[in-house]
Amino acid sequence: MKLPTDPNSLQRPALGCACGERRALTVLAALILLLAGNRLTLAAPSSIVSDHYKIKWPNVNMGSGSPDSTTYNLGVTTGQIAPGLYSGDDFKIRAGFQYIHSIIPFSFTLSSVSLSFGNLTSGVLTNQQTLDLTVDSGSVQGYQVTVEENQPLTSLGIGATLPDVTCDVTDSCTHIDEGTWVQTDTYGFGYTVSGDDTPTEFASGTKFKNFALTGTDTPQKVMGLSPAEGHEAGSDKSATMTLRINPSPLQPAGTYQNRLTFVATPLY
Numbered sequence: 001m002k003l004p005t006d007p008n009s010l011q012r013p014a015l016g017c018a019c020g021e022r023r024a025l026t027v028l029a030a031l032i033l034l035l036a037g038n039r040l041t042l043a044a045p046s047s048i049v050s051d052h053y054k055i056k057w058p059n060v061n062m063g064s065g066s067p068d069s070t071t072y073n074l075g076v077t078t079g080q081i082a083p084g085l086y087s088g089d090d091f092k093i094r095a096g097f098q099y100i101h102s103i104i105p106f107s108f109t110l111s112s113v114s115l116s117f118g119n120l121t122s123g124v125l126t127n128q129q130t131l132d133l134t135v136d137s138g139s140v141q142g143y144q145v146t147v148e149e150n151q152p153l154t155s156l157g158i159g160a161t162l163p164d165v166t167c168d169v170t171d172s173c174t175h176i177d178e179g180t181w182v183q184t185d186t187y188g189f190g191y192t193v194s195g196d197d198t199p200t201e202f203a204s205g206t207k208f209k210n211f212a213l214t215g216t217d218t219p220q221k222v223m224g225l226s227p228a229e230g231h232e233a234g235s236d237k238s239a240t241m242t243l244r245i246n247p248s249p250l251q252p253a254g255t256y257q258n259r260l261t262f263v264a265t266p267l268y
Contacts, residue, residue, distance in 0.1 A: 104138025108264030142231035144224030155254035164210035195239030
């Protein structure tokens with residue numbers, strides 16, 4: 001690669017962007033020479049000189065910096081061979097130092113660690129509380145969030161249990177299979193989910209499941225996709241779990257509780 005012999009050609013690097021129109025800019029390049037504060041004079045293709053230094057056999061193998069002004073910010077690295085995004089049907093390669101800024105650390109948050117339903121009324125489908133799930137996922141193979149319960153809702157005083165819902169008689173449900181819950185005489189405790197990366201069986205909004213039981217059942221996925229299912233890396237993926245309780249008129253009075261365990265796992 002030959003350097004230009006015109007000394008003015010190094011004074012105005014052509015970055016190929018309208019920097020005044022963007023607040024941030026990342027530059028990927030195999031070779032960028034930015035020496036701020038010095039006017040460069042090119043004596044010959046084999047040397048670069050100024051009042052303070054002389055570079056013979058110029059060959060910039062590495063370098064970096066963060067030059068900025070009131071209208072732009074640059075992240076600059078040099079020395080990377082063949083930077084860019086390369087992809088095919090079953091792979092994606094981000095080649096270049098600057099792609100470190102595209103790394104998304106995995107994280108999972110719940111909007112609350114405790115839900116209170118208050119006093120419940122039998123024979124209605126409005127005894128509901130919601131829980132928001134948020135995921136940041138940059139993993140290649142996707143991720144999953146599973147949930148399970150330690151026990152059915154159980155009274156603190158007398159040990160009575162409020163059973164998990166099995167959904168309407170015409171379309172029953174388990175912790176694995178979804179079912180319809182629209183009848184007010186269908187009693188129990190169950191959930192549905194909606195939002196980003198949620199299982200397709202909940203799409204109608206009327207499908208429910210009950211919770212898998214710890215130590216007996218396999219925890220069930222409530223959020224997450226694989227590449228085959230269309231996973232895309234991203235931040236702030238959000239879903240809402242709606243939990244519903246409809247106690248039977250014969251349910252003993254009391255304060256009932258259980259514990260739900262969510263496990264979020266990135267897949268590589």
